[in-house]
Amino acid sequence: MLEADRSEMDFLLRDSVENNFRGFAVHYQPQIDAHTGALYGAEALARWSCGKYGKVGPADFIPILEENGRIVQLGKWVFRVAAHQCSRWRRSRPEFRMSVNLSCRCLENTDMCQFAKNILKQMALPSDNMILELTESWPLHNGQGSEETVLNLQKTGMKLAMDDFGSGYSSLLSLQKFPFHLVKIDKDFVKSTTRNDEQASLVPSLTQLCHNIGRQVCLEGVETREEYEAVRHLGIEVMQGFFFGHPVPPEEFERLYL
Numbered sequence: 001m002l003e004a005d006r007s008e009m010d011f012l013l014r015d016s017v018e019n020n021f022r023g024f025a026v027h028y029q030p031q032i033d034a035h036t037g038a039l040y041g042a043e044a045l046a047r048w049s050c051g052k053y054g055k056v057g058p059a060d061f062i063p064i065l066e067e068n069g070r071i072v073q074l075g076k077w078v079f080r081v082a083a084h085q086c087s088r089w090r091r092s093r094p095e096f097r098m099s100v101n102l103s104c105r106c107l108e109n110t111d112m113c114q115f116a117k118n119i120l121k122q123m124a125l126p127s128d129n130m131i132l133e134l135t136e137s138w139p140l141h142n143g144q145g146s147e148e149t150v151l152n153l154q155k156t157g158m159k160l161a162m163d164d165f166g167s168g169y170s171s172l173l174s175l176q177k178f179p180f181h182l183v184k185i186d187k188d189f190v191k192s193t194t195r196n197d198e199q200a201s202l203v204p205s206l207t208q209l210c211h212n213i214g215r216q217v218c219l220e221g222v223e224t225r226e227e228y229e230a231v232r233h234l235g236i237e238v239m240q241g242f243f244f245g246h247p248v249p250p251e252e253f254e255r256l257y258l
Helices: 003-018 058-068 071-089 104-108 112-123 144-155 172-177 187-194 198-212 225-231 250-257
Strands: 024-033 039-050 054-056 097-101 130-135 159-165 182-185 216-219 238-240
Touching (some): 003 039, 024 071, 024 250, 039 058, 039 071, 039 250, 071 097, 071 104, 071 112, 097 159, 104 144, 112 144, 159 172, 182 198, 187 198, 187 225
Parallel strands (some): 097 130, 182 216, 216 238
Antiparallel strands (some): 024 039, 024 238
8 A cells, every 4th residue: 555545544544433433334244153053143343435445455444543543442333333233133142142353452441341341231231242352462562451451351241252363473371361262263274274284283283272271262264165174073163254154234144144
C-alpha cells in the first residue's frame, strides 16, 4: 500500500469509527464440533468498506487502527454486536458460543473488563457463551496491566482462547500459565496434514501437547475434504475453515446454519 493511500485510509477509518462505525459490519464464520459434526458456535469477524476503496481486507485496515488507537473502540463495538447476536441465537441453541478477537491494545485498556461485564448484563447473556481470542504473542509485548486484564476477564466466566498457536512467538510457558480453555492451531499447519513427510506429524503433535496440559484444541483453516479426513481422528474438539463455511452476514448465517 502506498504511503499516500495509507494516510487517506487512516483518515477514512477514523471518520468511520467516529460516525457510529459507518461502513463496518460483523460477519460470522461457523465453528464445528469435531466429534459430532454439529454447530459449535461462530467467530465474529470485522469487515469494512468505504466509497473510495470498496471492500478492504482486515489485513489492511486492522494494522492502521492498531497504530492510530481506534482498535480499542472497534474491539468494544465488535464485542457488543457479537454479544447481542449470540444472545439472539442462543434462544434456539442455548449452548451456542461466540468467539471475539481482542487486540493487545484492548487488553491495555483498564475498563475493558467492566465494559464486557456490563454488556453481558445488558444482554442477559451467560458469560460462558463468550470466548475471547488472544494472539499467542500478547504476553511477550504487554506488561503486568494487560496480564491482570486477562485474568480478570477470565474471572467473569468468559472462556479464553489462544489464537494462531504455532505461528511465531510461541510461548509454552504462557500456555501453561494463563487459563486458556481453547488453543487454536494456526491455519498454516493444516496443509502439512496431507503430506507424506515428517511435517504431517505437526498437527497431531501440537494437539497432543495441548491435551497433555488440559487444553482443548480448535484447528483453523480446514478447507478441503482431504484435509478434514486427515485430521478428524486426532481427537480435536473444534474445527473451522472454508470446508465448513465462509464468514457471512448474520442473516445468511441464520439461513445456512440455524
